[in-house]
Amino acid sequence: MAKPRLGEFERIARFFAPLAGKGALGLKDDAALIDGPSGTHYVLTTDTIVENVHFRADDPPGRIAQKLLRVNLSDLAAKGAVPAGYLLNTALPKSRGEAWLEKFAAGLAADQKEFGIALLGGDSVATAGPVTLTVTAIGTVPKGKALLRNGARAGDSVYVSGTLGDAALGLKALRGELMRLSAKYRRDLIDRYRLPEPRMELGRRLIGIASAAMDISDGLAADLAHLCDASGVGAIVEAGTLPLSPAVRAALKSDPSLLASVLGGGDDYEILFTASPGAARKLPRLPVTEIGRIEAGRGVTVRGRDGQALKLTKLGYAHF
């Protein structure tokens, strides 16, 4: 019998973690830290996106560029870092000519302005396969202050920024599902799938407040489980407190089973963090919602409005 294939996390743990050096944070934090100029650390983070895996071939090139940058900026935000620069690697098939590149570069230009970041270097190669894009982003934090995943402690509250599930339902809408939703709601969801909103200001403000933080890219349930594993704790989430957009509320109303996508769908790019109860009061005017608490033990339980634990059929989105 063939051995079962390892998932992404097992592969990293088995093959790459033994190669990790100082500053790599055990390859568990989606970022590395190296000494910066006086009193600072550089945060390094990198993400690769592949056509038909992480974006659709017919997504607008400018939006693909922005999503590529923003998934990396979201990792910087979750560390509390201020963006400094980025490197860009493009592997493009012949079908992507100058017209495509021009729109792609315009998307980068718009977001460079929006987020105060500039291109530092990169590489451009040809491929016979799908468009494959890598950004490595660099940010700065006060030395020793980067937000990590391993600091959550029993008694902390669990918080998320913004709203959850929009991107996962946006992907469904792009695939022609959710046709009972209004056209405006479908468009709102699709926009959120295509264009995440990295929480740069919130991330910086969380330094000194959050005990642990990460961005949500694989879905709330899976990513909270990662944070809990790194911290050696468990968590309870109250489903009734999850922050939901009007479009997601409408979708859940017509099909309550979509809650699995809200909890388990990817691409939210919101910040998940833990802090002492009441910490939200220290963050006025920032979109932060308390959704649960950290407990001793292990594992993540999501409780429905009736107080019963929900059985999740899909704990998150796995790339393998």
Added chain:
Amino acid sequence: MAKPRLGEFERIARFFAPLAGKGALGLKDDAALIDGPSGTHYVLTTDTIVENVHFRADDPPGRIAQKLLRVNLSDLAAKGAVPAGYLLNTALPKSRGEAWLEKFAAGLAADQKEFGIALLGGDSVATAGPVTLTVTAIGTVPKGKALLRNGARAGDSVYVSGTLGDAALGLKALRGELMRLSAKYRRDLIDRYRLPEPRMELGRRLIGIASAAMDISDGLAADLAHLCDASGVGAIVEAGTLPLSPAVRAALKSDPSLLASVLGGGDDYEILFTASPGAARKLPRLPVTEIGRIEAGRGVTVRGRDGQALKLTKLGYAHF
């Protein structure tokens, strides 16, 4: 009529150079500089390699890993930098399972030890296309001392490290050409194609000696042209002085037209640098050969043993 497609350098100049920030060196140096801890700069460089473009599908996975690391280390060497760490992005098709990954990781482990560098982070994604691998390497140089491409001046001598053309002829040997060479020579050439030898010690020693430097990845003629363009000068190379391995000498003896591959083939990963005449004396025991000189004007001329300029049919290897 369809417009002709832009080459890699034109694409970078048109679409990406306008996005470049401080430290990007105008995207012309295959590296960026950012402030490091007291008295240092970090050098950042990144390369993507794609199956069937930059390596062969049947190359040993450990050798692919080493080549990936080494092409980046070679860029650090050419800047005079000491390696510090690297990020790794893998996009792998399902056909590359754990057995492949294990050998790939073993190659990384061997070279981490060899070159004193450790893994800092990365990303692992799935692809339906060819294996696509990116390394972003980080090194340190004394602040303001990084070797750049733009410092060559008329009267400087032109030098290269090691020998030229081995990798280009190694690729031919892998393709079943050069069958008149001995099996040992063919193996030597193939080894050089699969496993470049980044010139880390030479790079560091060139600080304070070289007026300009870069590594040779696209072939001597093309890369010297890049260095000359960046410096606003021209160069004359004496073909009779090119450093050649016994295997390349034997190949040229049986087919003199292979000189075009020696001058224009890629993958040498030797250091090309300019310095005052006689600078090689300051580098005892290092494999350095003077091959020509920098002149006022523009362009690169290669002169044969008869003193006549050679017409090169292929000035280098273009990825587009």
